[in-house]
Amino acid sequence: MKIYLSAFVSGLIFAIGLGISGMMSPQKVQGFLDLAGRWDPSLALVMGGGLAVTFVTYPLIFKRKAPILSDHFALPGQAKIDPKLIGGAAIFGSGWAISGLCPGPALANLGSFNPGVWAFVGMMLLGFVIYPRLSQIGTPRSLPGVETPAQKQERCEEECVVD
Amino acid sequence: MVIENFTPLPALIGGGLIGSAAALLMLFNGKIAGISGITKGILGECPTPQERFWRIAFTLGLVLGGAAMVYALPAATALSLKLNPAQMALGGLLVGVGTAMGNGCTSGHGICGLARRSQRSLGSVITFMGVGFVVMFVMSHLIGVARF
Numbered sequence A: 001m002k003i004y005l006s007a008f009v010s011g012l013i014f015a016i017g018l019g020i021s022g023m024m025s026p027q028k029v030q031g032f033l034d035l036a037g038r039w040d041p042s043l044a045l046v047m048g049g050g051l052a053v054t055f056v057t058y059p060l061i062f063k064r065k066a067p068i069l070s071d072h073f074a075l076p077g078q079a080k081i082d083p084k085l086i087g088g089a090a091i092f093g094s095g096w097a098i099s100g101l102c103p104g105p106a107l108a109n110l111g112s113f114n115p116g117v118w119a120f121v122g123m124m125l126l127g128f129v130i131y132p133r134l135s136q137i138g139t140p141r142s143l144p145g146v147e148t149p150a151q152k153q154e155r156c157e158e159e160c161v162v163d
Numbered sequence B: 001m002v003i004e005n006f007t008p009l010p011a012l013i014g015g016g017l018i019g020s021a022a023a024l025l026m027l028f029n030g031k032i033a034g035i036s037g038i039t040k041g042i043l044g045e046c047p048t049p050q051e052r053f054w055r056i057a058f059t060l061g062l063v064l065g066g067a068a069m070v071y072a073l074p075a076a077t078a079l080s081l082k083l084n085p086a087q088m089a090l091g092g093l094l095v096g097v098g099t100a101m102g103n104g105c106t107s108g109h110g111i112c113g114l115a116r117r118s119q120r121s122l123g124s125v126i127t128f129m130g131v132g133f134v135v136m137f138v139m140s141h142l143i144g145v146a147r148f
Helices: A002-021 A024-034 A041-060 A083-099 A103-112 A115-134 A149-160 B008-029 B033-044 B049-073 B086-103 B104-113 B121-140
Strands: none
Touching: A002 A041, A002 A149, A002 B008, A002 B049, A024 A041, A024 A083, A024 B008, A024 B121, A041 B008, A041 B104, A083 A103, A083 B086, A083 B121, A103 B049, A103 B086, A103 B104, A115 B033, A115 B086, A149 B086, B033 B049, B033 B086, B033 B104, B104 B121
16 A cells, blocks of 8 residues: 555656646747757756756665565666667657657646647557557567467566666 | 746756655655656556556656646646647657657656666667757748747
8 A cells, every 4th residue: 555655645746846847838848949949948957956866866775675665676677778769769759849748747737638738648648559569560470369478478577667 | 049938946946856756756666757657557468456556646646746736837837838739649649659669758767767877768868859859940940830
């Protein structure tokens, strides 16, 4: 029960931070990305402020053997940069500029009931769901629908653990 | 370059709160506060019930906290902006596919990944910011799509 409460409180504080920082406004995000226009540098300070806190606290937290409410830290391995990472980031960056939203501010803005925000979130969720299917196009599947437990474990780890 | 609408103090304070939220989630739950990964995990078939529930709890906090901010600071949110739904839908699809493919977004790679000194996260942040600058330039200065 406690892990759900701490996750809820973390989400709540995250949203308050997004609101105070101005990042729930697509206008401010586009203002940051428009270097050649009327430029609004605020986003750089939001990332800087957030990163300052995590950059200092993470190493302190990792000195513990385990988190307070769990038996291990769920961290992605330090794999090398690959074309998938860069390609995905490039696609994300273009959508970010077009809409002025990334996933956090989009979800936090659902309560505005702005139709544009709901269109964004609906299509973002669709994107999450269709990506695994898109990425399989062209790769032959030996036995469609049949997976050994080990294969499933491997696929799940790849799909569920995030950087 | 003309600097406009710069709000340094709220940006730093808000950013600090976002970082604190990420630190709390790591300290208590041992999880990365990556919004795209958390939301994607709710929809996936893989997580155990517990894995799914903490993600739902986090997302609920984000949505409800966000709704409170819409009423507390309406001008700082999307409340009264005229957003073209087709443009937003296209942006949303690209953000969904791109973050699924690149394993993370502004929060997971930016706020958390860089703090873990992850080389992959640095590559991701440089790429999505760089592409964001270029696409924004093309939109507002070459093809004339107005900013919101």
